[in-house]
Amino acid sequence: MQNNLFIAFEGIDGCGKSTQVKLLAENLIKEGHKIYSTCEPTTSPTGTLIRNIFKHQGEADNRTIAALFVADRLDHLLNKTDGIIKKMEEGYTVITDRYYFSSYAYHGAHMPQAWVIEANALCAGLLRPDINIYIDLLPEISMARLNKGRDFIELYESAENLKNVRDKYFEAFELLKPQENIFITDGNRPAEIIAIDFYNEISKLT
Ligand code: ADP
Ligand code: TYD
Numbered sequence: 001m002q003n004n005l006f007i008a009f010e011g012i013d014g015c016g017k018s019t020q021v022k023l024l025a026e027n028l029i030k031e032g033h034k035i036y037s038t039c040e041p042t043t044s045p046t047g048t049l050i051r052n053i054f055k056h057q058g059e060a061d062n063r064t065i066a067a068l069f070v071a072d073r074l075d076h077l078l079n080k081t082d083g084i085i086k087k088m089e090e091g092y093t094v095i096t097d098r099y100y101f102s103s104y105a106y107h108g109a110h111m112p113q114a115w116v117i118e119a120n121a122l123c124a125g126l127l128r129p130d131i132n133i134y135i136d137l138l139p140e141i142s143m144a145r146l147n148k149g150r151d152f153i154e155l156y157e158s159a160e161n162l163k164n165v166r167d168k169y170f171e172a173f174e175l176l177k178p179q180e181n182i183f184i185t186d187g188n189r190p191a192e193i194i195a196i197d198f199y200n201e202i203s204k205l206t
Pocket of ligand 1: 011012013014015016017018019020145146149187188189190191192194
């Protein structure tokens with residue numbers, strides 16, 4: 001890979017992001033690329049606070065959660081130890097499980113999406129993904145996957161909420177397609193087949 005890339009994976013809970021981040025990282029590492037995989041919410045103090053709220057170990061208004069994600073994302077970018085910008089400068093291709101489109105979709109479902117986009121403008125100004133990969137899956141299917149693998153359900157994980165979130169993703173894609181590179185794929189196929197799609201798409205960028 002000549003130039004290192006910033007790749008963001010997006011989609012509703014349970015659509016297969018973690019699985020695909022792992023497969024893509026493995027494929028690129030095999031070819032000798034330097035890969036740094038990361039996710040949001042992060043493991044920073046702000047990210048930990050968010051995760052606790054999601055596990056119902058605390059409570060916050062949806063608008064407060066939206067603002068916490070902005071703070072978490074800025075730290076994700078700017079952290080001097082392992083921030084995304086530092087990793088990019090060191091020549092890593094960075095793959096993140098969720099970035100600002102998650103905020104547009106999840107918080108846009110509870111408050112004006114325009115506010116969420118504006119609140120994240122600093123992040124978009126700092127670093128825009130070379131590609132936003134959206135794994136599309138119907139909420140009924142993702143909920144069935146999540147219910148199989150877990151003994152508790154997090155804050156935003158209901159079929160009804162995820163339906164709104166999916167709609168908001170598509171609203172944001174439509175609005176921002178002039179300035180964002182968005183690749184949408186069908187997540188209701190075997191993981192190994194989906195992985196080939198991404199690998200081919202990313203190869204075009206290098
Ligand atoms: P996310 O990170 O988007 O929440 P995961 O990758 O953790 O999604 O996948 C959620 C569940 O669905 C896991 O149990 C995983 O093994 C399963 N899964 C992932 N990809 C697929 C797929 N393409 N087809 C069927 N099940 C899948
Ligand atoms: P995650 O751990 O990626 O969950 P999953 O693997 O099931 O997709 O994300 C946790 C939750 O955080 C998920 O419900 C989406 C939510 N979220 C937001 O609400 N706003 C955001 O900006 C981000 C990045 C995530």
